[in-house]
Amino acid sequence: MSWNFDNPPFSSGAKNLKDVLPHICLVILGSIGLYVLKSLVSYIGVLRQVKGLPTRHGLFPAWEVGLRPRLPHIPWLFPVNSFYTRPEFDIYQSSQSDLLAFTVLALPTRPVYFIGSPQLAKYICTKTSSFGKASFEKRYENIRQFGSNIVSAYDGEEHRRHKNAIRGCFGEEIFEKVWEKMTEQVDTMLIEEKVDEGGVIRDVAKLMIKVTFAVTGEAGFGEKIPWNIQRSNGEGEMPFVESMEAMDESLLLQFLMPSWVLKVVPSLRRYGRARRDYLKHTHKLYQNRREQLISEDDLSSKPPKDILGALAHSQIIAERGASSSSDSKTQIGGKGYGKSVVGLSEEEVISDMCDAGHETTGHTLAFILANLALYPEWQDELYNEIKDVCGDDEPNYRNMNQLPLCLAFALESLRQHDVARLIFKYATEDVLVPYSTWDKGGSNVIQKQHLMKKGSLIGLDLPACQKNPYHWTETDQFNPRRHLSGKEGGGEDVPYLGFSLGTRACIGKRFAEVEMVSFMARIIPRYRIKIKKETEGEEEGWEQSRKRMIDTAYEDLTLTPGKFDLIFENRE
Ligand code: HEM
Structure with a gap:
């Protein structure tokens, strides 16, 4: 060339x-x-x-829990006030419909619906042939950073594998342990906070998180969690319990931020270290538990009482079953492309252990305590129920099903202050859904139908469903009896959405219920819980106290109670 x-x-x-x-x-x-x-x-x-429905338009999707209260309301850009109000049913009431639509220019391919009807929410949660969990949504993708796990799993095989493994661990033995651990933890709290003989407990929500954190830690990992966790000096490896606590403190960040941000930003480095060391410790704990179980060889004995141990136990059994029956077509855990999959991989087990659910329970316990103080007449009823069942004996797990009013009180607290907020589903096919409209005065309720097209995104607005006045009678009244079974007991036949419904409902529901009833059964017989006024000697009416304890709650990853104290007055 x-x-x-x-x-x-x-x-x-x-x-x-x-x-x-x-x-x-x-x-x-x-x-x-x-x-x-x-x-x-x-x-x-x-x-x-969305023609025919009350519809709001915006440029960006900005309804994510924790984000929406922090955004300014800018019409057409972030119309925050049109999908987030307190009280939560107000947007539906003023739109005269329990089905609302949103169009988002940045998400031009699908409409978004918000649902404030418990009946329609139940329909969507349980009609699995037409609706699925929107696991493609950003919030679930973020949770998946830790590996495939039950909360963010796609419907079908992935979810089934997680659920089968975890459901097997939530047996009566674990629940009994949860009851006992909660009792122990309440006693520890009373002693450590120096209110054993009565006194003031400070910053109730923070204390309740400490309580449920310890119960979940012990029931989850079989590790003793001290009341006061020492902080290390920032060098070397963070001890397990400290890393768990720091993970807990930074849950929103852990789910929202990629791990490199937590390494680079100086003020967040502690949380980056916590993530790294927490994962290291949980892997080590899991491997130790496995080795210990394998060395025992006899797996026919009862599984360990902590969730991590129970998961390791069921995993070994699943693997042994698969290897004795099977062939090269079987794979342990993972995605299992083209292969049948048995149990969960180690990474999946660890990822499942990150979804502990103690924050939801801790916050609900704080609302339960506030309501006990606000409604002393209910406190007396609960006291009588516990005394009728247990007499002077200490309540125990065998009493769980004999204390329906205690459970109903907890459910009513959760109904009034729904902690989980908003969950997302999507339509897997074109489907006609029923909804209701009403006139300006709130009467003349008409049933209608709307065609939701395949791919539509659906936000189940749990607090709005839980307070919908067209379904619940006197919805603002605090009335635990509405959750008792049967109309004679005062029960109402309205779908309860606090733990969601259907195949993707909360798998920890019973766990949380046992925690809450055990807590109440330990506290109520010993103390009268009373309002602690903000400033002693000053006049503070009941409504003011209610506002200070309840209306100061704010939305983070879950509904988080504001700061308030209470008086525990010894009954003796
Ligand atoms: C008062 C306490 C609790 C409330 C209000 C609550 C509420 C909920 C709700 C609404 C969901 C559905 C979430 C969604 O579809 O995105 C859910 C799912 C879940 N919850 Fe809870 N929860 C509570 C306590 C717990 C506890 C104590 C645990 C574990 C010990 C737990 C473990 C889970 C898991 C693993 C899922 C995912 C289930 C699946 O997709 O199959 N929760 N919870």
Whole structure:
């Protein structure tokens, strides 16, 4: 090859580039134009799909729990006030419909619906042929950073594997242990906070998180959690319990931020270390538990009473069953492309252990205590129930099912102050859904139907469903009896959404119920719980106290109670 100096390749390239540049620009602009046109066409399609429903429009999706109360309300950009109000049913009441629609320009391919009807929410949770969990949503993707886990698993095989393994661990033995651990933890709290003989307990919500953290830690990992956790000096490996506590403190960050951010930002480094060391410790704990169980060889004996041990136990049994029956088509854990999968991989077990659920229970306990102080007449009823069942004996797990009013009190507290807030489903096929409208005065309720197209995103607005006045009678009244079974007992036949419903309902529901009833059965016979006024000697009416304890709750990852204290007055 030789150079042609009259027309060197370099200059001919430049000339060619000059020639083709307009074409390249045209292609790029054309593609952008086509994309915009396509988005516009699908956005118009979305507008047509929601025709007839009260609809709000915005540029960005901004309804995520924890994010929405922090965003300013900017109409057409982040119309926050149109999907988040306190009281939560107000947006439905003023729109005169329990089904609302949102269109989002940045999400032009699908409409988004918000549902404030418990009946419709139940329909969506339980009609698995038409609806699924929206595991593709950002919040679930974030949780998946830790590995495949039950909360974010896609419906079908992935979810089934997790659920089968975990459900097997939540037996009566674990619940009995939960009851006992809660009793112990309440006693520890009373002694450590120096209120054993009565006194003031300070910052109730924070204390309740400490209590449930310890119960979940012990029931989950079989590890003793001290009341006061020492902080290490920031060098070397963080001890397990400290890493667990720091993970807990930073749950929202852990779910929202990629791990590198926690390594780079100086003020967040402690949480980055916590994540690294927590995962290291849990892997080690799991491996130790496995080795110990394998060395015992006899797995026919009862499984360990902590969840991690029970998961290791069921995993070994599943693996042994698979290897004795099977062939190269079986794989342990993981995704199992083209293979049948048995049990969970180690990473999946660890990831499941990150979804402990103690924050939801801790916050509900704080609301339970506030309600005990606000409604002393109910406190007396609960006292009588516990005394009728247990006399002077200490309540124990065998009494769990004999204390329906205690459980009902907990459920009513959760109904009034729903901690889980908003969960997402999507339509897997075109489906007609029933909904209700009413006139301005709130009467003349009419049943209607709306066609939800395949792919529609559906937000189940749990607090709105739990307070919907067209389903619950006197919804603002604190009335635990509405959760008792049967109309004679005062029970109401309304779907209860606090733990969601259907195949993706809370697997820890019974766990949480046992924690709450055990807590109440330990506290109520010994103390009268009373309001602690903000400033002693000052007049504070009941409504003011209620506002200070209840209306100061704010939305984070879950509904978080504000700061308030209470008096524990010894009954003797
Ligand atoms: C008062 C306490 C609790 C409340 C209000 C609550 C509420 C909920 C709700 C509403 C869901 C559905 C979430 C969704 O669809 O995205 C859920 C799921 C779940 N909860 Fe709870 N929860 C509580 C306590 C617990 C506890 C104590 C545990 C574990 C020990 C737990 C473990 C789970 C798990 C693993 C799931 C996912 C289930 C699945 O997808 O199959 N929860 N919870």
